[in-house]
Amino acid sequence: MFCIECGKQIPDCSTVCPECGQVLKITKITPSYRSTIKGFFGLLFSFISMPIKTLKLTVNELKELGNQGKLDVDSTNIPHLTWLGIAGRMIISIIIIGTVIFGFASGINYLTQIRRSMGNAIGGLIGSIIGGLFLAIFLDWLFSLSLEMMQIFVNISNDIKKLSNK
Structure with missing residues (x-):
């Protein structure tokens, strides 16, 4: 440890510099693991909740279609409410x-x-449960991405058909 006034090296347990008499303010720095652990569990919770969000999205889309009273198959204006999106x-x-x-x-x-x-x-036990949840998250991501790509291709093909009929 060094004195902030004169710069001389002093013993670690000193409260006063023996050279210049400067009173030393000792602040102890402790690493914070609490925020790291909190961040880890926040990330883990968000990964685990992703499949639940997919289920809620499906339920909300079905409710919205039920409120409309019809299944809009050919609409490209609302691609996430097509039969492909709901079935997928x-x-x-x-x-x-x-x-x-x-x-x-x-x-x-x-x-x-x-x-x-x-x-x-x-x-x-713990590994299988966490592994199963992570596998579910990965499959959710993979199939959702594939589904979005299929919807884009279907919408493009519907638009091409509409343009060719004009």
Whole structure:
């Protein structure tokens, strides 16, 4: 530690500089792990909640179509309310639910190994559940991206058909 007044090196436990008599203000710097942990769990929560958001999106689209009273198949003005979008999101929702159930089931299956190795059983339980959720998130992203691309291609082809009929 160094004196801020004269610059001389002083012992770490000193409160006064032995050279110039300057009173030293000691501030202890401690690394903050709380914000790192909070950020990690915030990120983990957002990843886990993505499949739930997909399910809510599907329900809201079906409600909106129900309020309209019709299924708008040929509309390119509202591409996310076409039959392709609704059917695709329903399939995505079913796949996500199946993946999450598979993750939980394989995690529970690890509990049968608890007699052999407690650490492996608990690690397998937690790993399978988290792995199943991350797999569901990845599949949600992959299929949603594929669905959006299909919708774009369908809308482009509908626009080309409309232009060729004019």
